[in-house]
Amino acid sequence: MQHLLTGIRMLDFTRALAGPTCTRMFAEMGAEVIKVESAPGGEMGRSISKSCNVSKSGSERSLYYIQQNLNKKSLCIDFGSPAAMDLLRELVPHCDVVVENFRPGVIAQLGFGYEELKRLRPDIILCSISAMGQRGPLAQRPGYDYIAQAYSGITSMIGEPAQAPSIPLAAVGDISTGVHGAFGVAAALLHRARTGQGQWLDIALLDAYYHYHEVSVHQCSASGGAIQPSRAGRQMSYVCPAGVFKVRGGYIILMAFMHHWADLCRAMERPDLEQDPRYVNDTERLARRDEVVAIIEGWLERFADANAAVAYLESFDVPCAPVLNIAQTLKHPHLVERGTVRTVKDRLAGEFQMPGMPIKTSGYPANNELQAPLLGEH
Amino acid sequence: MQHLLTGIRMLDFTRALAGPTCTRMFAEMGAEVIKVESAPGGEMGRSISKSCNVSKSGSERSLYYIQQNLNKKSLCIDFGSPAAMDLLRELVPHCDVVVENFRPGVIAQLGFGYEELKRLRPDIILCSISAMGQRGPLAQRPGYDYIAQAYSGITSMIGEPAQAPSIPLAAVGDISTGVHGAFGVAAALLHRARTGQGQWLDIALLDAYYHYHEVSVHQCSASGGAIQPSRAGRQMSYVCPAGVFKVRGGYIILMAFMHHWADLCRAMERPDLEQDPRYVNDTERLARRDEVVAIIEGWLERFADANAAVAYLESFDVPCAPVLNIAQTLKHPHLVERGTVRTVKDRLAGEFQMPGMPIKTSGYPANNELQAPLLGEH
Numbered sequence: 001m002q003h004l005l006t007g008i009r010m011l012d013f014t015r016a017l018a019g020p021t022c023t024r025m026f027a028e029m030g031a032e033v034i035k036v037e038s039a040p041g042g043e044m045g046r047s048i049s050k051s052c053n054v055s056k057s058g059s060e061r062s063l064y065y066i067q068q069n070l071n072k073k074s075l076c077i078d079f080g081s082p083a084a085m086d087l088l089r090e091l092v093p094h095c096d097v098v099v100e101n102f103r104p105g106v107i108a109q110l111g112f113g114y115e116e117l118k119r120l121r122p123d124i125i126l127c128s129i130s131a132m133g134q135r136g137p138l139a140q141r142p143g144y145d146y147i148a149q150a151y152s153g154i155t156s157m158i159g160e161p162a163q164a165p166s167i168p169l170a171a172v173g174d175i176s177t178g179v180h181g182a183f184g185v186a187a188a189l190l191h192r193a194r195t196g197q198g199q200w201l202d203i204a205l206l207d208a209y210y211h212y213h214e215v216s217v218h219q220c221s222a223s224g225g226a227i228q229p230s231r232a233g234r235q236m237s238y239v240c241p242a243g244v245f246k247v248r249g250g251y252i253i254l255m256a257f258m259h260h261w262a263d264l265c266r267a268m269e270r271p272d273l274e275q276d277p278r279y280v281n282d283t284e285r286l287a288r289r290d291e292v293v294a295i296i297e298g299w300l301e302r303f304a305d306a307n308a309a310v311a312y313l314e315s316f317d318v319p320c321a322p323v324l325n326i327a328q329t330l331k332h333p334h335l336v337e338r339g340t341v342r343t344v345k346d347r348l349a350g351e352f353q354m355p356g357m358p359i360k361t362s363g364y365p366a367n368n369e370l371q372a373p374l375l376g377e378h
Numbered sequence: 379m380q381h382l383l384t385g386i387r388m389l390d391f392t393r394a395l396a397g398p399t400c401t402r403m404f405a406e407m408g409a410e411v412i413k414v415e416s417a418p419g420g421e422m423g424r425s426i427s428k429s430c431n432v433s434k435s436g437s438e439r440s441l442y443y444i445q446q447n448l449n450k451k452s453l454c455i456d457f458g459s460p461a462a463m464d465l466l467r468e469l470v471p472h473c474d475v476v477v478e479n480f481r482p483g484v485i486a487q488l489g490f491g492y493e494e495l496k497r498l499r500p501d502i503i504l505c506s507i508s509a510m511g512q513r514g515p516l517a518q519r520p521g522y523d524y525i526a527q528a529y530s531g532i533t534s535m536i537g538e539p540a541q542a543p544s545i546p547l548a549a550v551g552d553i554s555t556g557v558h559g560a561f562g563v564a565a566a567l568l569h570r571a572r573t574g575q576g577q578w579l580d581i582a583l584l585d586a587y588y589h590y591h592e593v594s595v596h597q598c599s600a601s602g603g604a605i606q607p608s609r610a611g612r613q614m615s616y617v618c619p620a621g622v623f624k625v626r627g628g629y630i631i632l633m634a635f636m637h638h639w640a641d642l643c644r645a646m647e648r649p650d651l652e653q654d655p656r657y658v659n660d661t662e663r664l665a666r667r668d669e670v671v672a673i674i675e676g677w678l679e680r681f682a683d684a685n686a687a688v689a690y691l692e693s694f695d696v697p698c699a700p701v702l703n704i705a706q707t708l709k710h711p712h713l714v715e716r717g718t719v720r721t722v723k724d725r726l727a728g729e730f731q732m733p734g735m736p737i738k739t740s741g742y743p744a745n746n747e748l749q750a751p752l753l754g755e756h
Binding site (some may be wrong): 005006008025049064066067114135138144148150151153164165179193197201203204207211215216221228244320324327330341353360361363 | 382383384385386395403407426427441442444445446492510511513514515516517519520522524525526527528529530531532533534535536537538541542543544545546547548549550552553554557558560561562564565566567568569571572575577578579580581582584585586588589590591592593594595596597598599600603606607608609610611612613614615620621622624629630631633697698699700701702703704705706707708710711712713715716718719727730731732733734736737738739740741
């Protein structure tokens with residue numbers, strides 16, 4: 001298969017999500033990824049999302065495993081067997097990269113730590129992915145996404161101010177961490193081509209989550225704590241109006257701060273609001289946010305639904321969007337046309353939709369024929 | 379500066395957040411990034427986060443700009459001047475990569491679309507970053523993070539079920555999209571080294587957000603809509619107990635599903651619960667989630683605070699974490715030691731903290747001396 005990363009070979013010790021995302025992106029771009037799974041059952045991902053599998057074959061194939069492991073090869077071994085360990089040691093010199101997401105220290109106990117790998121191949125690149133990183137007092141914490149999210153301060157920034165924080169039911173930490181790892185590996189391969197040197201990458205969910213703070217960290221720090229960033233429910237906290245608004249049967253996102261406010265006032269046929277000193281800029285509107293939201297939501301009641309409200313507002317250049325649910329995304333013309341959502345045809349599980357490959361290139365159009373391996377298939 | 383990407387030169391037309399994140403990661407790893415800013419004021423990021431700047435110099439330097447533009451060079455030009463355009467055209471053949479995040483089509487109007495760039499340098503790599511992608515019916519939508527988030531279905535997965543969705547007050551779309559772009563560019567550089575060919579990358583916030591759905595899309599699709607994934611507040615929807623729990627003075631994340639439930643029962647000194655058929659597995663506990671949460675939160679009342687609860691639970695191997703606020707992250711020993719949070723010393727704004735570089739490598743320790751450019755400095 002020809003793609004951007006054709007010719008690169010990876011030995012893949014990853015399980016579940018962050019690690020498999022890193023190696024799956026390489027596999028989807030043409031790298032040869034040899035996934036090492038533990039006998040007899042294979043990796044834990046094979047047990048997730050089987051119950052909803054309404055496949056025609058009646059098999060118990062995991063849709064979760066398929067999604068995270070497209071185009072990889074599966075090598076199933078007994079980690080307790082010396083012969084299997086010898087086989088892995090024979091493979092290492094033929095691989096450019098090793099990726100693992102065990103708890104820190106485990107890969108070394110298995111005999112494939114960075115020092116050992118370097119002896120087998122001096123310019124090897126090892127990418128270690130973990131929840132809290134390879135070093136530091138919290139390094140041995142269990143590797144769940146929400147644990148890293150809580151320590152990163154991100155959880156504290158989601159939900160209504162006077163209530164418990166909400167957790168996003170999507171892998172905003174694991175997937176992004178996998179992409180951070182993929183970038184690190186690609187950068188290390190460019191470096192190896194120039195210098196002949198290998199590298200050990202230490203990629204953590206904690207660091208990827210913390211990387212999301214575009215303003216909160218520097219504002220809290222530089223103000224000496226005078227600014228205490230915190231969650232603000234469904235509205236942004238430093239411009240207004242900007243956030244989620246109720247419409248008949250659903251919600252929309254509406255961004256009408258700064259110069260967009262004038263466009264919204266025109267759309268609402270309320271020139272009085274545009275002139276009113278109480279609403280003249282974001283600072284004044286923030287001071288009266290509940291009033292501003294009530295005015296807008298009162299006006300929005302005239303629309304039949306989110307799509308009608310969005311169509312009207314867009315004709316006045318007001319930035320907005322319907323809050324789509326998952327079912328709506330599956331058939332949205334833009335998402336389908338772009339391949340944001342794609343249909344795969346698994347040999348056993350049949351046809352279903354999953355997120356598309358998010359790196360779109362001019363040279364290699366999307367390939368929807370990729371398969372995930374059966375356990376030990378290769 | 380020696381680092382993984384030393385020797386690569388980028389022409390950077392980006393503004394605000396997703397684009398600058400992509401090029402800043404290259405700059406922090408040693409690439410020469412020439413940021414093109416529009417006279418007279420420079421890019422919009424220079425106007426954000428000035429108010430909280432308590433710098434000793436009394437300057438009005440933007441901390442936001444510093445954070446997103448470390449180690450870049452600034453070239454300030456008048457986009458209306460033919461001489462300036464000539465100068466940019468002279469630069470292109472010396473650059474490996476061009477990155478832009480204008481609204482789709484604008485870079486071509488400026489005379490630097492992919493076809494024009496290819497004439498100037500046949501193997502050029504152009505990375506176009508946008509909210510909804512370069513093509514498709516929604517391509518011209520305005521580029522705000524939450525608009526892409528709403529269309530991706532992610533917004534619908536955050537918040538209490540019977541209430542409006544909440545929006546995270548952190549750039550979980552923009553930053554991750556920048557990292558997706560950085561990976562795409564690095565992969566295209568590896569491909570160029572092998573084939574001599576350039577590439578045009580189409581990177582969208584919508585696609586990066588959609589990529590986060592690790593189970594929801596395939597579950598909704600494969601069940602024919604019988605499963606309708608939706609937000610579930612502060613608890614996970616398919617295992618139990620797992621989510622946010624109230625403690626004295628704050629909240630913790632507690633993951634006590636599957637085999638962790640037995641450990642939690644031991645920690646609570648409630649062997650009866652472990653045997654009780656009403657709580658015997660995740661399915662049963664999910665059916666009685668409110669009861670389960672009430673039992674745990676009642677028991678948690680005995681602890682003085684989140685840290686005390688976490689320390690006790692960890693001694694029983696129950697995965698958990700305190701929900702830290704931003705101020706707490708700034709001084710947490712693990713985050714400080716790892717460089718998850720770092721202190722920068724800007725020439726004008728002085729010393730403050732911001733998120734660290736999330737790609738940590740064995741060969742090149744963190745460098746906290748990097749500076750963001752003054753407007754037109756280079």
